[in-house]
Ligand SMILES: O=C(O)CCC(=O)C(=O)O
């Protein structure tokens with residue numbers, strides 16, 4: 244993106260990064276269960292270590308198909324999170340993913356979530372925004388976003404999980420359509 248090498252440093256002074264240790268036991272009815280339901284990682288970047296069992300699937304944007312992400316020995320999976328989608332003004336996109344289980348073997352995975360300071364105001368980087376390419380997102384506070392996401396995890400039935408799409412600036416065509424409907 245032709246940014247300064249230290250462009251992101253200030254965002255991570257009091258980083259809120261964390262590691263999760265996932266254990267997926269064998270499941271007797273794998274077609275009725277998911278290891279992790281579909282979601283996008285909310286932070287900046289995820290570095291995922293996993294064993295050789297497999298189970299991670301990513302959603303292909305072109306046709307919405309779930310694609311198996313085969314484990315590669317001694318390799319990490321690097322996942323772009325929502326924050327990089329916003330910082331890059333959608334040059335990079337956060338991919339939707341989920342985890343399948345199987346009835347044969349337990350699986351272990353260790354994602355490291357690389358996240359900025361809780362007080363970070365996330366918005367498209369000014370160097371990447373211009374009149375020709377206006378900001379696609381309004382600014383939001385990362386700490387509040389994370390807390391809201393965590394709180395809503397416990398009441399998924401009545402609260403929609405907070406998503407970066409809630410901060411998306413409508414395309415001109417959508418805005419015009421909305422304005423016309425109001426009249
Ligand atoms: O276990 C995996 O492969 C991924 C887990 C995951 O997506 C997550 O913890 O956010």
Ligand SMILES: [Fe+2]
Pocket residue numbers: 282283284340
């Ligand atoms: Fe994830």
